[in-house]
Structures are given as C-alpha cells and as structure tokens.
Amino acid sequence: MTLWTHDLLGLLYGLIVGVSLGLTGGGGSIFAVPLLIYGLGIPVGTSIGLSLASVGITAGFGAALRLKAREVDVRAGLVFAAAGMLLAPVGAWLGTQISAALLLSTFALLMAFIGIRMWRGKSGEGVVPGACVVRSGGGLGLGCYARLSAAGCAAGLMSGLFGVGGGFIIVPALLYVTGMSIHRAVATSLLVIFLISISGVAAHLANGQQFPMPVTALFIGGGFAGMLAGGALRSRLSGPVLQKVFAIGMWFVAAYMLARNLPAFL
Template sequence: MDTATLLIVACGLLVGASLGLTGGGGSIFAVPLLLYGLSVPVGTAMGLSLATVGLTAGFGALLRLRHGEVEWPAGLIFAVAGMLTAPLGTTLGRHLPAALLLSTFALLMAYIGARMWRGRGAEDDAPPSRCVARGPGAFGPECYLRLGSGGAAAGLLSGLFGVGGGFIIVPVLLFVTGMSIHRAVATSLLVIFLISVSGVIAHMLHGQLFPMPLSLLFIGGGFAGMLLGSTLRSRVHGNTLQRLFAAAMWLVALWMLVRNLLLP
C-alpha cells in the first residue's frame, strides 16, 4: 500500500472514529481533511464528505441498534424534516463563494461548540426524555414542533455545507428531548444517515461525480474508524464526551478561519 493510499485511509479512519465517538465530529473533520489533507476541490469535497459521513453513520446506527440506544420516534421525526430541506441547502451552497461558505461553516461550528461546552452534563442514567413524558412514543405538539424545526435546520446545513449535520443534531437532541449524551449520539447516527441520503441524491442531480478509488478508500477508512470510535465511546464519561465534542469544533473552526481569511 503506497503513501497516498495510506493517507486517504487514515483520513477516513479519523472521520469514522470521531463520528463513532461523538455522533457529529465526523462531519466536522471530513470537509477540512478532504480540502486541506487530500487536496480535493471544494464542490467534490462537499459531496464526498456527505456520502462518507452518511454511509459511516448508517453503519454505526446498525451497531447501536443491538444495544437499544437509538430513540426511534424522535430520530425519525427529526430526520424526515431534515430530508425535506437538505436539497434546498445543496442548491444554495452551489451559488455561494467557497470562501464565504467555509468561513460561515467555521463560525457556526464555534457557536455550536460554545453551546455544547455550557450545556448540561447528560449521563446514561438521565431522566426519561421530556418528549416522551406522556408515555412511550406519546409526543405532544410542542415536541413535534421542536424536533421538526431542529431537523429542518440540520437538513439545510447538511446540504449547504456537505456535512451530516451531527454537530447540530446532537445539541438539539440534548436540549429538546433531555436524552443522555450517549443516546443522543446513537440517535444522531440514524438521523445523519437518512438526511445524508437526501443530500447525496441532490448532489448527484446537480451532476456531482465521486472520484474513484479515493471515495472507496475514504469510506472504507470511515467504516474501520466507526468500529474504533464505538469501542472507545463506552469508556468515555458523558461530560468528557460532550466537552471533547466542543473542543474539536473550536480547533477545526479556528484552522478553517485562518486558512480562509489569513492565508488566501
């Protein structure tokens, strides 16, 4: 295996591991790694990032189903709303300058990271979800509104920035439903997969092509990383995981701002 191949697989491994560990970090790392690590053009990087994160998240969601960690009702409502808005985000993204798009992405990551850092420490023994307070699967109108709004926002950002949307899905699930960080991560993987399907289809309808074998190697690395991240996740404390997620956002946001604003 040559150096270039190892680099592609290693980048995919990092994306998968962070996605398995945090439920959203993969989408944060995928675009910068493709752009700056593998020198993939912006348009291609957005589409390939979305495909890789989506497939890897789907693989991770299957792994979590065995442990009953996925909140299906909340996840499906969130995902359906996101699938409707992801194509709109894809269309908007193709009409914006690359530097503006990436800088906005970085600022959004910094903001969400700050919210995550200040957020409550969610543990596995947290009280039942506020959105199922009336009984299993019994949602009130307010929950439909909040989950639908959060899903629509995640879908729009997913299509716009070429990410799975996990960096907004996890915080919204935490703040809206009250589920623990580990259950939010597991549910996020299901949502990311479904929203990404919609976004990838929109990219393909716009004529997006996925370079081979780079795409297969990157996705393969992502699958291996998901297994690694899922294994490590069970050994990480909930508060630590939440703040690790936030710190990763800040570091990558700073890097992207420096590259786009100070190093044209």
C-alpha cells in the first residue's frame, strides 16, 4: 500500500465512522478501532487513542451547539465527567498492561453487547428514573452526586481502555439519576464524552502513544464531515431498521475480531 493510498483510506474510514456516528447518534463510533487496526494497520494502542480523539472532537462540536441552545445540564454533566476524567487515564494505563489479543477480544465482546442493545432499540427511553430525581425547584443531593460519579467512573474507565465514547452508559445513567428527558440526556452526554476524551487522549500521549500524521488529521476530518452528513440523513431513514443494520454490522466485525485473535489463546 502506497503512502498516498494509506492516507486516502484514512479519510474514507473517517467518513464511514462519522456517517455511522451521525446516523446512530453515538453507537457507530465503535467501528473506529477495528477500521484503524485492520484497515490501516495502525498499532492497537495508537488506534484506541486516535479513536478517542476522533470521538471527543465530534462530541465537543455537538456539545457546543447544544450548550448554545441551552439543552445541556451543565451541573450533572460536570459531576459525571469529573469522575470519568479521573478514571480514563487508569483505563489507558490498563490497556498497556493487557495483551493485544485479550484487549481486542474483550473489545469484540463489547461490540456484540452494544449490537444487542441496538437490535432491541435500547437507547435509554425505557429507563425508569430512580429515587434520586431532580424536581422543580429542587437540586441534586449527595446521593445523586455519588450515583453520577460511580457511573462516570465506569464510563471513563471504558473510554480510556477501549477508545469509545461510552454513551451507552452515560445516557441511561443520566436518565436514571436525574430523570431528565432523553433529549437533554443525549445533549448532556456529548459534554461528558468530550471532557472524558480529553483526559483519555492526554493519558495515551503520556504513555508514549504517537499519532501518525497526516492520516490522523484526515481520519478526524473525515469523521467530522461524515458526522454532519449522517446527521442530515438520519431524519430520512427508518430509525429501527437502521439500528438493526448497524447491529448486524457490529456482530460481523466482532466475529471477525474474535476469529483473528483466537489463535493467540490456543
């Protein structure tokens, strides 16, 4: 593969990830790591850090728009993100201590799990709020902050370890703890993902990961453009059918990753 072809594929794969991210509202970003590793031949650690950077930049753009529209619960988002930012470096470090085969196999199982949630249409709408719910004129108590922080720790650990945004944890947790609307929870999750991603990327850089240029810029730029295109197409496509298509895609990619890494355990 020539250098020019390699960079062009980086742009194309970024577009694919961006479109899937825009169409699914978050789940499609999980395709980034397998495309970087198996499509571009980028090392595992670098791919995870690059995936996290791409997801973070995209989420940051979305968060800025939602903040301007006053759709973000800044207080809940900052509490959630603070805990996640503490654990994201731990996840990044843990990834350096685990063999690539085990890390990728675990990542494949995570993809399979998210695929099941997408197939069932689990995006948070069915979450029943817990006892800790923000009421008119009320506020979050210490118990609420503890629940948000615990969920933030889980999201941060997975973000640093696998390079994913963690929206499949963040949105249901925000709904359960605060009782906010699904629309506001999704908007708030963008702020959380952005902040946790900053911490995770910084940790990967501190661990010695280097992002190859210009393919990194092309991948992130392609993802940004694809996210806008996917978001524009989302309203024209059937949501339930689209989620099932992406779920099947995740299962195929997960099966491929498990098959590639199975020999390491035999």
